[in-house]
Amino acid sequence: MLLGNNRFHLSGALLLVVTILFFICHHALSTSTPDELNRSQFRALPVAQSKRVQSPLTDSDTAKHAHLAVPAIPAALRPTGVSSSLSRQKKPPYRVNTIDVGDVALLLYTDASVIGQHLPIHLVTSLLPERIEPDNVLIYSNRPDTIGDWHIVDAFENSTTTTTITTTRRKQKHHSQASLSHHKSGHSSDNKFLPLLQHAGRNKPHAKWYIYMEDESYIFLNNLLHHLSTFSWEEPWYIASSETSRRGFFALSRTAWEQVFGGEETETLQARFVSGLDDRHVLDRVLKEDGVMFGSSDVAVARSEEFSQSQSHRASAINRENWCAPVYSWHGASGRDISRLHGLELNWHSISKRTLQYRDIYTHLIAHEMSHGRIDWALAAGEAHAAEYEITAATADDPAGMPQDVGSTAAWQQGWQSADACETACALWPACVQWSFVGVDDDDHQRCRVDRQVVFTFVGDGLQSTSGWMASRIDEWAC
CATH class of the missing domain: 3.90.550 (Spore Coat Polysaccharide Biosynthesis Protein SpsA; Chain A)
Structure with a gap:
């Protein structure tokens, strides 16, 4: 009888311990945060997969x-x-x-x-x-x-x-x-x-x-x-x-x-x-x-x-x-x-x-x-860049040969007549940063070239020219 009671108490004790352990584990899982559960599952992954998942995208990652x-x-x-x-x-x-x-x-x-x-x-x-x-x-x-x-x-x-x-x-x-x-x-x-x-x-x-x-x-x-x-x-x-x-x-x-x-x-x-x-x-x-x-x-x-x-x-x-x-x-x-x-x-x-x-x-x-604003030089023939606008006696009255936002049409049309007139034409076009005047005795070959770019050699024909820049406008360019 004593032996039977001992067996009964031993079995009951074991059952009680298992029940308590189950309750503790269930409570821990129910109170764990999703992040903690994710980390727990992540640690169970194979090592190779863990390295792949953990590796962040870099600047050279093409998918990103x-x-x-x-x-x-x-x-x-x-x-x-x-x-x-x-x-x-x-x-x-x-x-x-x-x-x-x-x-x-x-x-x-x-x-x-x-x-x-x-x-x-x-x-x-x-x-x-x-x-x-x-x-x-x-x-x-x-x-x-x-x-x-x-x-x-x-x-x-x-x-x-x-x-x-x-x-x-x-x-x-x-x-x-x-x-x-x-x-x-x-x-x-x-x-x-x-x-x-x-x-x-x-x-x-x-x-x-x-x-x-x-x-x-x-x-x-x-x-x-x-x-x-x-x-x-x-x-x-x-x-x-x-x-x-x-x-x-x-x-x-x-x-x-x-x-x-x-x-x-x-x-x-x-x-x-x-x-x-x-x-x-x-x-x-x-x-x-x-x-x-x-x-x-x-x-x-x-x-x-x-x-x-x-x-x-x-x-x-x-x-x-x-x-x-x-x-x-x-x-x-x-x-x-x-x-x-x-x-x-x-x-x-x-x-x-x-x-x-x-x-x-x-x-x-x-x-x-x-810095001095104007310079005289002999243009070299055959350079690659042509001025955006060229004013001559033959083209001065052509509306297609002048910017739409020029300040004075009359003054622009006179730009081919002298270096001062060419400089004025450039000043009247808000985008202009460079002008170049070629002056010869023949009016048919006299011209004024203006551009929105800084160019040190225009397409030329070996004639003497006078050029100048609107440096203050260039200074306004910003990044």
């Missing part, structure tokens, strides 16, 4: 930040190997990867006739070893040469182009003067990009980007490397100006190089590069045919978030559109320009922590040249 770029060819015609979900980032330009100076090959082309005038300044600015290692540089010309420790590669060494020609190069002696020189070379400088890019890709196979520049260009390397970091070099990208001049500069990703130059036979490529077009337009066409994607470099189209290129501040324009845009490359620069641009870039981080922009080129290198 990517915007589709406009391909060079319609999507339906693009080769299947090219992804339609591109890694180009916009607004703001998030980095896809980090590109430093060791990831690029800088390709500098100089014509043999002017190599002694144009290359030396680059050797002490653009190509300094503390700026870029010599192993990351290739210098090309239309005949082989050696300058100091630099070996100049004949870009046409393996080319079938052997035409002897006479070319014309402009050698800047002063910002107001230019002379022409004729020379004979062993190869045409046309269609140089096929042999040049083939050589570069084969000799610098580890480069992520190939940056081409000419001897009258200056590359703002820090700005450019940061910009290239917003593109994926593992996709076929070609970064260049959309302007028809297409001079001075472009960047080609390694993947684009492999897609165009890496597999096709040289003879087949040479046949594709034969065209009546100039070399840059031929290159553009071949790249488009092979599905390479173009990154716009036209400030007027893409504003400051896209790549921008300009010519020298004496041969191109600074305006409201590019005022706040980063500057990456300038073309048409003299040796003096290149030296000053290099000095500004070298010291920029001691001046400001932000990106070097077009307005900084104006402020530090141009504004003081305009």
